[in-house]
Amino acid sequence: MEHEDYPEDFEQFITRFTTEQDCYDYILSLRWPQGFVCPRCNSERSWKTKRSLLVCSECGHQASITAGTIFQGTRKPLRLWFHVMWWMMSQKTGASAKNLQHTMGFRRYETAWTWLHKLRRAMIRSGRDRLKETVEVDETFIGGVEKDAKGRKTETKTLMVIAVEVEEKKLGRIRFRIIPDASAESLIPFIKENITPDSVVITDGWLGYAPLKKENYEHIVQNISQSKDNGSELLPHVHLVVSLIKRWLMGTHQGAVSQKHLADYLDEYAFRFNRRLSTHRGKLFYRLMQQAVSTEPTSRQEIVS
Numbered sequence: 251m252e253h254e255d256y257p258e259d260f261e262q263f264i265t266r267f268t269t270e271q272d273c274y275d276y277i278l279s280l281r282w283p284q285g286f287v288c289p290r291c292n293s294e295r296s297w298k299t300k301r302s303l304l305v306c307s308e309c310g311h312q313a314s315i316t317a318g319t320i321f322q323g324t325r326k327p328l329r330l331w332f333h334v335m336w337w338m339m340s341q342k343t344g345a346s347a348k349n350l351q352h353t354m355g356f357r358r359y360e361t362a363w364t365w366l367h368k369l370r371r372a373m374i375r376s377g378r379d380r381l382k383e384t385v386e387v388d389e390t391f392i393g394g395v396e397k398d399a400k401g402r403k404t405e406t407k408t409l410m411v412i413a414v415e416v417e418e419k420k421l422g423r424i425r426f427r428i429i430p431d432a433s434a435e436s437l438i439p440f441i442k443e444n445i446t447p448d449s450v451v452i453t454d455g456w457l458g459y460a461p462l463k464k465e466n467y468e469h470i471v472q473n474i475s476q477s478k479d480n481g482s483e484l485l486p487h488v489h490l491v492v493s494l495i496k497r498w499l500m501g502t503h504q505g506a507v508s509q510k511h512l513a514d515y516l517d518e519y520a521f522r523f524n525r526r527l528s529t530h531r532g533k534l535f536y537r538l539m540q541q542a543v544s545t546e547p548t549s550r551q552e553i554v555s
């Protein structure tokens with residue numbers, strides 16, 4: 251069993267990370283929980299330079315503690331990054347760039363925006379365990395706002411598929427994917443990648459789900475024509491989550507999420523949602539940190555384009 255080492259509350263957090271060295275040590279312990287092993291000669295003996303380098307005692311190979319993490323090449327103190335991550339995880343309704351800029355006193359809005367996107371990229375890796383037992387699946391359009399060539403804002407709709415685990419009529423974990431269309435070619439791979447075989451999959455009568463009967467699932471079709479209920483009562487859990495996401499996009503982000511970045515925001519939403527019952531703030535911070543140290547850095551350029 252992995253030992254989970256994290257500050258449980260803000261007091262422990264500020265006591266633990268008082269210097270840059272504290273932050274480097276923490277990253278080191280998360281990246282190499284069994285201790286550093288030289289990638290060149292496999293030696294387990296190394297020493298640490300004053301800051302961010304590990305030097306192999308056998309062959310002299312140097313490894314940067316932050317290379318290959320989202321912190322690679324940052325000119326800002328790691329303590330600031332840690333603070334922002336703690337802050338981001340303690341925002342119950344999610345974090346917006348405007349909010350972050352204001353809270354941390356960043357001079358430029360772009361800095362706050364880029365940081366949040368780098369952190370959202372780290373959330374993508376989250377929760378590779380597939381959903382199980384009973385899962386509702388449906389596809390829906392979700393709004394985004396785009397600027398057209400003349401700089402006017404126009405609303406555009408993006409299609410996404412959503413899966414919601416149902417545990418004794420309560421919401422379990424969720425997964426999303428933005429899809430080009432509602433064909434079986436878009437829907438079935440999403441289901442196979444996100445739901446454990448032998449689970450019960452509940453959908454509406456759309457033909458795109460029909461091939462599910464050839465797969466290893468128990469497929470339950472809720473048919474609109476067979477009941478007087480409208481769509482939201484056929485798949486109530488999916489529809490509840492969709493309305494929560496829409497409210498979040500309109501509230502925290504004031505509807506200003508572009509289609510291009512919608513997937514990143516949905517990842518953040520799923521990350522938070524799937525951990526909403528965690529008792530400690532610190533645990534969310536820990537999960538985000540674990541992923542941040544195993545996520546290749548993305549430049550602002552890559553995020554924007």
Ligand SMILES: [Zn+2]
Pocket residue numbers: 288289290291292293306307308309310311
């Ligand atoms: Zn070596």
